[in-house]
Amino acid sequence: MDPTLDAALRRAHYLYLTTFGASGRSGTVPIWCWYDGTAAYFTTERHSLKARRILETGRVIVRVGTKDGPRFEGRAEWMDGHPELARALLRAYRRKYWLLVPLFMGHFIRRRLADRRSVLIRITPTVGAAA
Numbered sequence: 001m002d003p004t005l006d007a008a009l010r011r012a013h014y015l016y017l018t019t020f021g022a023s024g025r026s027g028t029v030p031i032w033c034w035y036d037g038t039a040a041y042f043t044t045e046r047h048s049l050k051a052r053r054i055l056e057t058g059r060v061i062v063r064v065g066t067k068d069g070p071r072f073e074g075r076a077e078w079m080d081g082h083p084e085l086a087r088a089l090l091r092a093y094r095r096k097y098w099l100l101v102p103l104f105m106g107h108f109i110r111r112r113l114a115d116r117r118s119v120l121i122r123i124t125p126t127v128g129a130a131a
Contacts, residue, residue, distance in 0.1 A: 001125055005072055008064040009035040013096060015042070016063035017123075019053035019076070027053075028067075034092040040123040041079070041089050043109055051119055054078065060123055072125045079120040086113050086120055 012035065018028040029050060031042045040062070044051050054060070054076040064070045079085055090110060112118035 018061040
């Protein structure tokens with residue numbers, strides 16, 4: 001991966017995620033993120049439009065940090081059955097979003113993943129991802 005993009009992902013508090021449906025229709029939303037040096041992760045409600053689009057096509061475009069930040073194309077996938085990733089995401093979120101996650105959102109995210117109302121998503125940049 002491009003070193004500039006890697007550095008931007010390590011600093012980012014937000015990603016702007018564009019998902020694509022089977023018809024090619026797209027939509028962009030801001031999301032919280034955790035980047036582990038290889039892939040970016042986030043959670044969303046299982047029945048959200050972005051979750052359904054990811055399940056349909058897996059194609060995403062990501063802008064890092066701002067709507068016009070560094071960009072990469074990637075593949076997104078549902079990561080059911082990986083509790084270790086959910087724990088790592090919550091640890092990272094506690095550090096990054098140090099007020100909201102410890103006070104409220106951490107419990108909410110953990111509970112919604114546990115009862116399968118939410119899903120953990122992994123975004124892997126496609127080969128040659130560049131800023």
